[in-house]
Amino acid sequence: MALYAAGDYAGAEARFLAEAQAQESRYPQRAALAYRQAALAAARRGSADRFDHWMRLAGREYLHASEDPAAPASQVREAALAAARCFLEVENLDLSTKSLSRAKEVDLLLTEPVFPVGPETPPPGDPAAAPVPPRTGRPRPRQERL
Structure with missing residues (x-):
């Protein structure tokens, strides 16, 4: 970061690339961040081809992070x-x-209510979901009409 702030974009790009390559296998999101920073440094140097290449690699690493089965849904969506x-x-x-x-699929999963549905459990909001009082064999009391 200090190299980037000091204007040494070539040094910053090299440092970010080393970080990205070191983190690719274990932490794809961290590698993606480093690739993005390398892309920004390349853009500051005026190298559009290198910017495109590093940005594509950042996108690839973010996709890898979104495919992690152990990641929470919100992190998958953000990646x-x-x-x-x-x-x-x-x-x-x-x-x-x-x-x-x-991201939209995960967002839908995050907003959809989760409830058990089976032959004996109707979905919420269904009139059949209201509790039914047990029958006692006695007639119900009549309500007076107004």
Whole structure:
């Protein structure tokens, strides 16, 4: 970070790339952040090709992070959105659409209510879901009409 702030964009890019490559296998989100920073440093140096390449790698790592089965749904959603942003930066609409679709699926899962549904448990809001008083064999008391 200090190299980037000091204007040494070549040194910053190299440092961010080393960090990204070291973290790829264990922490894809951390690698993605480092690739994004390397892309920004490359853009500051005026290298559009390197910017595109590092940004694509950042998107790839965010996609890997969104495919982690142990990750909570909210993190999967955020990783998929970050991947979509990276791919949009380099105008890769196919992968951006794929990432956005994944984020929408997870968002739908996060907002949908989860309840058990079976033959004996109707969904909430269903009139059949109201508790039915047990029958006692006695007639109900009549209500007076007004």
